[in-house]
Amino acid sequence: MRVLKFGGTSVGSVEAFGQVAKIVARAREEDSQVIVVTSAMSGVTDTLINAAKAAAAGDRKPYREAQEDLLAKHQMVAGQLINDGVERAALGRLFESRLNSFERLCRSVDVLGELTPRGLDVISGLGERLAAPLLAAVLRTHGVAAEWVDAAELIVTDNNFGSANPLEEPTARHAQARLMPLLSGGIVPVVTGFVGATEAGISTTLGRGGSDYSAAILGAALNADEVQIWTDVSGILTADPRIVPDARTIREISYIEAAELAFYGAKVLHPKTILPAVERGIAIRVLNTFEPDHPGTLVVKEPKPTADVAKAISAIKGLTMVTVEGRGMLGVPGIAARTFAAVARAGANVLMISQSSSEQSISFVIRELDQPAVVEALEGEVAREIAS
Numbered sequence: 200m201r202v203l204k205f206g207g208t209s210v211g212s213v214e215a216f217g218q219v220a221k222i223v224a225r226a227r228e229e230d231s232q233v234i235v236v237t238s239a240m241s242g243v244t245d246t247l248i249n250a251a252k253a254a255a256a257g258d259r260k261p262y263r264e265a266q267e268d269l270l271a272k273h274q275m276v277a278g279q280l281i282n283d284g285v286e287r288a289a290l291g292r293l294f295e296s297r298l299n300s301f302e303r304l305c306r307s308v309d310v311l312g313e314l315t316p317r318g319l320d321v322i323s324g325l326g327e328r329l330a331a332p333l334l335a336a337v338l339r340t341h342g343v344a345a346e347w348v349d350a351a352e353l354i355v356t357d358n359n360f361g362s363a364n365p366l367e368e369p370t371a372r373h374a375q376a377r378l379m380p381l382l383s384g385g386i387v388p389v390v391t392g393f394v395g396a397t398e399a400g401i402s403t404t405l406g407r408g409g410s411d412y413s414a415a416i417l418g419a420a421l422n423a424d425e426v427q428i429w430t431d432v433s434g435i436l437t438a439d440p441r442i443v444p445d446a447r448t449i450r451e452i453s454y455i456e457a458a459e460l461a462f463y464g465a466k467v468l469h470p471k472t473i474l475p476a477v478e479r480g481i482a483i484r485v486l487n488t489f490e491p492d493h494p495g496t497l498v499v500k501e502p503k504p505t506a507d508v509a510k511a512i513s514a515i516k517g518l519t520m521v522t523v524e525g526r527g528m529l530g531v532p533g534i535a536a537r538t539f540a541a542v543a544r545a546g547a548n549v550l551m552i553s554q555s556s557s558e559q560s561i562s563f564v565i566r567e568l569d570q571p572a573v574v575e576a577l578e579g580e581v582a583r584e585i586a587s
Contacts, residue, residue, distance in 0.1 A: 200232040200382070200423040204392060204414035208431040209488040210330055211241035213279045219334065220280075220341040222429065222491050223387060227343055232382045234417060235345070235389045237334050238410040239326025240276075243269060244393075247301065251322045254305040255314035262305035266298045273329050280337050290336055294329060301325050316360035320394075320404045327391035327410070335389040345387040352377055354395035354416055356403045363395055363403035365416050370395075374420040390417065411469035415483070419475035425482045428468065433487040434496030435460065435467050437511045449510055450494065451502040456510060457483070463513040473498075517567045518550065523577060524560035527584035534584065535561060541580035545572040 203226060205219050226233045238244075246269065250262035277290050304322055308314050331347040338345035353374045356363035381388045392410025395403045405412045411428055418426040435457065438446040452460075458473040467485055476483050476498070486495040528534050535554065538561055542549060547569035553562045565573055 200234070200421060201226060201230050201425045201427060202234045202236060202414045202418045202421075202423050203427045203429060204236040204410055205238065205334075205488065206410065206428075206430045207238045207241035207243070209429050210237055210239075210334060213276050215488065216276055216280055216334065216337050218488055218491070219429070220337050220343070222488065223338055223345075224341055224343050225491075226427075227387060231385070233387050234378065234382070234421070234423070235334065235338075235387055236350075236392045236410060236414040236417065237327065237330050237389060238392050239330050240272065243272070243326035243329070244323055247325055248319065248323050251305055251308055251314055251319060254308040255312060257309060257312065259305075259309055262302060262309075266302050269301075269329070270294055270298050273333055276333060277336065281340050283340070286336055286339070290332060293332055297325055297329055317358075317401065320360045320363075321402045324391070324394035324402055324404050327393050331389050331391045335387075338387060338389065343387055344385055345389050346381060347389045348377060348381075348391070350391045350394050350413055351396035351400070351402060353390065353420075354405075354413065355398055356395040356405070358397050358401065358403065360403055362406035363397075365395065365405070366398070367420075369398065370416060371420040374417055378417075378421065406469075406471070409469060409471070411472040412475075415472045415475040415481070418481050419479045422479065423481055425484055426472075426476060427484045427486055428472070429486050429488045430467060431487065431489060432467060432485075433490050433493040434485045435498075435511070438513070443512075448493070449496050451497045451499065451505075452510060453502050454498060454500055457498045460511055460513050463515055468498075515550070518564050519567045519570045520562055520564050521570070521573060521577070522560055522562040523581060525581075525584050526559060528561075528581070529559050531584060534581065537580055538577065539563075541576040542573055545569065545576040547573050 203223060209215055209219055223235055246265050250265040253261040273294050274291060277287050281287050301322060308318060328349060335345040335347035355366045355369040355373060378388050392413040393404055395405060397403060414426050434448040435452060436446040436448055440446045454473050454477045457468055461468045480500055483498040484495055487493050523538055547565045549563045549565060551564040
């Protein structure tokens with residue numbers, strides 16, 4: 200069994216949808232059990248979120264324009280790739296129903312003047328709920344038996360709206376009950392990425408980039424042999440090609456190395472993707488939708504030894520180094536604990552720590568956006584020590 204996840208650029212145009220259909224058809228010939236997870240079409244999630252935020256600010260124009268534009272965008276793909284008039288008409292009705300719901304939600308946000316995290320999850324997950332039925336219909340047109348499935352029926356999460364955490368046992372139970380009959384019947388389930396639902400059935404999202412996470416969660420729940428992440432680059436590269444033009448594809452890399460690269464700025468894999476794979480020993484393969492014959496990168500527990508001293512270079516932008524320094528810190532017990540407790544209260548994550556041997560200074564790295572809150576918290580916590 201393999202799980203194929205396609206990102207937004209992989210379903211970003213008529214041509215891209217056609218390419219995805221060919222990839223899935225080939226995978227189906229090679230493996231009797233194939234699951235597809237799809238992101239929203241490129242740009243759709245941002246459009247939905249921006250329109251909802253504008254509605255909260257009292258601006259109705261963006262969500263009304265978004266409703267029309269997104270309907271036209273999805274209908275264009277259906278019109279060019281789906282030959283069956285009955286299927287096209289059914290899709291059109293589904294698109295209209297989803298986008299009418301979007302318009303009603305935004306109207307409610309406008310009236311309330313508030314966009315709650317729960318409301319934003321419902322709105323931001325609509326893109327996948329448009330793309331999945333469209334992709335399933337395109338697959339059927341290409342001779343692949345397919346049925347779209349809302350991940351809200353499969354992935355059970357907590358209620359941490361905006362970045363929900365999956366609940367392993369109920370997710371495995373729901374996924375197996377819903378997907379295994381389809382797979383046994385030779386049908387390819389096309390599942391919405393990014394979204395899930397609480398045990399009470401309330402829509403949630405897994406965080407931006409969470410469609411990768413969706414694929415890994417389902418792969419773990421069904422004990423898949425491999426999770427394939429299809430994107431617009433040929434695997435994980437040795438460096439950012441925008442900075443290093445001759446960056447090369449890494450053929451094989453460990454889970455730990457991939458997780459580190461993801462954390463430190465490599466955007467090919469969602470950092471959370473690694474965890475379900477590590478726990479189940481499932482290989483992840485990163486492939487290029489537009490170069491399907493390229494071998495890409497295989498992410499495994501123990502890669503084959505190579506002569507490379509360093510496999511890749513990655514970097515995070517938008518960081519700030521904060522130094523807490525003062526003679527009053529020398530020999531004071533618990534000063535480091537107080538410093539980082541203040542940082543935690545400010546809601547910031549520390550990415551790197553360095554302390555001088557004299558104990559008179561502590562330096563650490565945080566995201567630039569967190570700097571004002573962190574500095575304010577520190578000034579309140581260690582003002583006496585740093586003033587000495």
